[in-house]
Amino acid sequence: xxxxxxxxxxxxxxxxxxxxxxxxxxxxxxxxxxxxxxxxxxxxxxxxxxxxxxxxxxxxxxxxxxxxxxxxxxxxxxxxxxxxxxxxxxxxxxxxxxxxxxxxxxxxxxxxxxxxxxxxxxxxxxxxxxxxxxxxxxxxxxxxxxxxxxxxxxxxxxxxxxxxxxxxxxxxxxxxxxxxxxxxxxxxxxxxxxxxxxxxxxxxxxxxxxxxxxxxxxxxxxxxxxxxxxxxxxxxxxxxx
Amino acid sequence: xxxxxxxxxxxxxxxxxxxxxxxxxxxxxxxxxxxxxxxxxxxxxxxxxxxxxxxxxxxxxxxxxxxxxxxxxxxxxxxxxxxxxxxxxxxxxxxxxxxxxxxxxxxxxxxxxxxxxxxxxxxxxxxxxxxxxxxxxxxxxxxxxxxxxxxxxxxxxxxxxxxxxxxxxxxxxxxxxxxxxxxxxxxxxxxxxxxxxxxxxxxxxxxxxxxxxxxxxxxxxxxxxxxxxxxxxxxxxxxxxxxxxxxxxxxxxxxxxxxxxxxxxxxxxxxxxxxxxxxxxxxxxxxxxxxxxxxxxxxxxxxxxxx
Numbered sequence: 001x002x003x004x005x006x007x008x009x010x011x012x013x014x015x016x017x018x019x020x021x022x023x024x025x026x027x028x029x030x031x032x033x034x035x036x037x038x039x040x041x042x043x044x045x046x047x048x049x050x051x052x053x054x055x056x057x058x059x060x061x062x063x064x065x066x067x068x069x070x071x072x073x074x075x076x077x078x079x080x081x082x083x084x085x086x087x088x089x090x091x092x093x094x095x096x097x098x099x100x101x102x103x104x105x106x107x108x109x110x111x112x113x114x115x116x117x118x119x120x121x122x123x124x125x126x127x128x129x130x131x132x133x134x135x136x137x138x139x140x141x142x143x144x145x146x147x148x149x150x151x152x153x154x155x156x157x158x159x160x161x162x163x164x165x166x167x168x169x170x171x172x173x174x175x176x177x178x179x180x181x182x183x184x185x186x187x188x189x190x191x192x193x194x195x196x197x198x199x200x201x202x203x204x205x206x207x208x209x210x211x212x213x214x215x216x217x218x219x220x221x222x223x224x225x226x227x228x229x230x231x232x233x234x235x236x237x238x239x240x241x
Numbered sequence: 242x243x244x245x246x247x248x249x250x251x252x253x254x255x256x257x258x259x260x261x262x263x264x265x266x267x268x269x270x271x272x273x274x275x276x277x278x279x280x281x282x283x284x285x286x287x288x289x290x291x292x293x294x295x296x297x298x299x300x301x302x303x304x305x306x307x308x309x310x311x312x313x314x315x316x317x318x319x320x321x322x323x324x325x326x327x328x329x330x331x332x333x334x335x336x337x338x339x340x341x342x343x344x345x346x347x348x349x350x351x352x353x354x355x356x357x358x359x360x361x362x363x364x365x366x367x368x369x370x371x372x373x374x375x376x377x378x379x380x381x382x383x384x385x386x387x388x389x390x391x392x393x394x395x396x397x398x399x400x401x402x403x404x405x406x407x408x409x410x411x412x413x414x415x416x417x418x419x420x421x422x423x424x425x426x427x428x429x430x431x432x433x434x435x436x437x438x439x440x441x442x443x444x445x446x447x448x449x450x451x452x453x454x455x456x457x458x459x460x461x462x463x464x465x466x467x468x469x470x471x472x473x474x475x476x477x478x479x480x481x482x483x484x485x486x487x488x489x490x491x492x493x494x495x496x497x498x499x500x501x502x503x504x505x506x507x508x509x510x511x512x513x514x515x516x517x518x519x520x521x522x523x524x525x526x527x528x529x530x531x532x533x534x535x536x537x538x539x540x541x542x543x544x545x546x547x548x
Contacts, residue, residue: 081461084465093456136450232464
């Protein structure tokens with residue numbers, strides 16, 4: 001690991017992960033700068049979740065160099081709240097400083113759940129659960145937020161408000177974000193850089209320099225979307241090659 | 242069960258969709274009936290609705306008592322074979338207020354039994370839960386502990402009594418050990434199953450949040466296993482009470498089991514029945530305590546239901 005410089009939040013070089021001989025990740029190089037939003041897209045099985053799990057420290061059985069500088073927080077697709085803990089205690093879970101409760105309440109207020117401190121997770125809607133999950137990630141003041149398809153299970157409208165929320169939170173706290181998604185539009189709406197994984201390799205990258213919130217039909221985005229969809233093997237009419 | 246479901250359906254229909262009857266003029270009443278007929282049938286909600294069943298749970302025991310008394314009123318069974326409840330009340334009264342050398346007093350017997358029960362249950366319960374944690378969370382632990390418990394599980398308690406007397410003497414120890422053993426097994430099995438059933442993704446969450454081992458136990462393992470462990474607790478209290486009866490009828494010098502034994506010698510069917518009834522009351526009582534625990538500990542589930 002000594003060859004890496006340490007200025008980027010994420011430094012990955014030659015990362016390979018094999019399951020039963022099959023290389024799910026095959027020599028990945030990836031840098032993420034502080035405060036950068038990177039979207040990782042790919043078809044299912046392309047290794048994008050595996051990469052996120054490795055960065056989260058959940059999978060260490062790898063070869064290559066992986067370095068994460070700073071604190072990491074994760075928001076999972078399934079929100080993953082402890083059903084037996086009230087929303088506020090879920091957010092404060094694992095914090096050890098004295099004003100953990102106030103911090104948790106502040107974060108919940110920030111994600112729009114100011115009146116749900118004492119609610120049980122099972123009474124929340126899908127969007128509310130994801131907001132709680134974001135609040136839980138936020139209170140850890142991460143340098144890197146890993147979002148594993150956090151909006152995949154939400155309806156289209158809720159998803160749009162969540163995009164806005166993620167952007168607002170990012171503006172205030174400026175963590176680097178790695179967003180794993182299979183939704184090209186979601187990636188283009190949020191990311192500075194879209195990285196496309198295919199067969200365990202980085203097959204394509206698109207940089208997006210537009211201000212957010214972005215107009216979905218901006219001419220720059222249309223071209224990028226078509227290229228990304230093309231790389232994913234889908235033409236613009238939605239047909240698979 | 243289908244009957245109960247229908248009843249529940251009806252209850253929820255009344256509660257959720259029917260407005261409280263207004264003070265009715267004739268036209269209001271007709272408007273009201275109109276709403277009911279036109280209104281959609283409310284979907285049955287998930288889970289059970291919390292209803293006040295405290296009083297309802299007494300009804301069936303009371304009906305049994307009445308039927309029992311009636312066997313006496315209509316002279317269906319001889320009094321010596323099955324003394325009626327009214328007769329037993331007198332017996333109980335005498336056992337409480339007029340202690341005899343043969344039987345002692347009911348309250349002393351009850352206290353002795355309770356003490357054995359509590360001690361045995363505490364010891365056995367702690368062992369059962371501790372072993373379950375070891376067995377569920379460590380492969381080595383499981384290999385070491387589980388086969389033993391699976392074997393002990395099938396040993397008949399009756400068969401153990403003479404062995405325990407040889408090992409622990411004829412004092413209070415063998416009785417407590419029998420109760421402990423009976424309490425340990427269901428708590429072990431259910432706590433183990435409860436921990437194993439915890440969603441592995443929650444352990445992953447613990448890792449991501451950097452929870453310490455202690456925090457993981459406190460926040461994930463124990464609360465996650467609790468619903469199933471409480472089932473074990475309920476079974477354990479029952480098993481421990483049964484074991485107590487068995488243990489106390491052998492070489493005891495006090496307690497409810499001893500009282501039953503003595504009454505048997507003296508041909509006092511009524512005393513036996515009173516002692517047995519006290520056991521059943523203990524059963525109700527422990528069940529009640531477990532219910533309270535459940536209501537407290539599983540509030541996060543009932544809230545789901547209320548909403």
